[in-house]
Amino acid sequence: MVSQPHGGRLVRRVAHGRRRERLLEEAQGMPQLELDDTRAADVANIAHGAYSPLEGFLTEEDYESVLLHMRLSNDLPWPIPIVLDTPSEAARDWGVGDEIALTHRGRMLAVMSVEDIYAWDRAEYAERVYRTTDPGHPGVAKLGEMGGLLVGGRLELLEEPPEPFQALRLWPIETRVLFRERGWRTIVAFQTRNVPHLGHEYVQKAALTFTDGLLIHPLVGWKKPGDFRDEVIIRAYEELIRHYYPPNSVVLSVLRMQMRYAGPREAVFHAIVRKNYGATHFIVGRDHAGVGSYYGPYEAWDIFREFPDLGITPLFIRESFYCTKCGGMVNEKICPHGDEHRIRISGTKLRSLLANKQMPPETMMRREVAQVVMEFDNPFTE
Numbered sequence: 001m002v003s004q005p006h007g008g009r010l011v012r013r014v015a016h017g018r019r020r021e022r023l024l025e026e027a028q029g030m031p032q033l034e035l036d037d038t039r040a041a042d043v044a045n046i047a048h049g050a051y052s053p054l055e056g057f058l059t060e061e062d063y064e065s066v067l068l069h070m071r072l073s074n075d076l077p078w079p080i081p082i083v084l085d086t087p088s089e090a091a092r093d094w095g096v097g098d099e100i101a102l103t104h105r106g107r108m109l110a111v112m113s114v115e116d117i118y119a120w121d122r123a124e125y126a127e128r129v130y131r132t133t134d135p136g137h138p139g140v141a142k143l144g145e146m147g148g149l150l151v152g153g154r155l156e157l158l159e160e161p162p163e164p165f166q167a168l169r170l171w172p173i174e175t176r177v178l179f180r181e182r183g184w185r186t187i188v189a190f191q192t193r194n195v196p197h198l199g200h201e202y203v204q205k206a207a208l209t210f211t212d213g214l215l216i217h218p219l220v221g222w223k224k225p226g227d228f229r230d231e232v233i234i235r236a237y238e239e240l241i242r243h244y245y246p247p248n249s250v251v252l253s254v255l256r257m258q259m260r261y262a263g264p265r266e267a268v269f270h271a272i273v274r275k276n277y278g279a280t281h282f283i284v285g286r287d288h289a290g291v292g293s294y295y296g297p298y299e300a301w302d303i304f305r306e307f308p309d310l311g312i313t314p315l316f317i318r319e320s321f322y323c324t325k326c327g328g329m330v331n332e333k334i335c336p337h338g339d340e341h342r343i344r345i346s347g348t349k350l351r352s353l354l355a356n357k358q359m360p361p362e363t364m365m366r367r368e369v370a371q372v373v374m375e376f377d378n379p380f381t382e
Helices: 017-027 037-047 060-068 122-130 138-143 172-181 198-210 229-245 266-277 299-306 347-355 368-374
Strands: 032-035 083-084 099-104 105-114 116-119 150-159 187-192 211-222 250-252 281-283 314-316 320-323 328-331
Touching: 017 105, 032 037, 032 083, 037 099, 037 105, 037 150, 060 116, 060 122, 060 150, 083 314, 122 138, 138 172, 150 347, 172 250, 187 266, 187 314, 187 347, 198 320, 198 328, 211 229, 229 250, 229 368, 266 281
Parallel strands: 032 099, 187 211, 187 281, 211 250, 281 314
Antiparallel strands: 083 150, 099 105, 105 150, 116 150, 320 328
């Protein structure tokens, strides 16, 4: 059956009706903190239960527990700190028990009850979460843009942040209803920040053979320069699903959340979020959420052994390749042939071909998908 939310309850922190009207009025007189797109997305994900059981940004006790143990202070698995930073001068007059208004692009976004204000150590965060303090790591580099204090506390959403892909945004309560309506008892989720090549399709369909349905859940939001743009990823997947997936076997929905490139820790976090959306299984990729050579190719598989109480089943499907002898996509577990018959998919080569408007070979990418990507003048972030 559809998985239970992380912690046993799907969080809902969205104000409605008269309460919303009252909070909007009261917020006018509160201290205000303007959020960027990434933090605004975190607020919405908290309020709609994507980050269940969190009801707000982490207090210091939970923050320290997550850094040191990859668990909340109540021992529930949680590997990535979800924090709200602020410049020190902005919080100098705030105190525990105060309420502040969180704004985004000049609009009232949420009201937050201040439960904690605390200093944090960027180097410690980087070493614990990213296992490096190298500023060449994109996640570490982003830490330098954050304020010197963290504010923890429960929040209540007043206005939805804008979503360019509104037609494809489903919240956990909506995916759960949809899965039940379709009669899906087992759902496998796939995290992606890339356009699909044949290797992705192979992994998804391998998992779909023994589950009822597939949730393709591309991450849209901040990504490092050189990654595919959000609209390119969405268009490419729409084309792939249209031509190569059975009707009613797959749900395509966006998850607005920044990439952190935290490797193993982020793999577990991605699984927890998809558990909240109702997934019972989660595909863990080779070098999942990795970047450069900061993590080993299968460390994201190994870390799941530390979380037998995660509540979602990780699927470790080996890297695939095209075998000219087998005549299709396979992996080393099922293909007996040598390297001379194996055509491996290189992400670097694919990017180069697509950037130069050259059609990739059909042993790497579906022609329809490649054509969609090449319609864009520049399919990559800058």
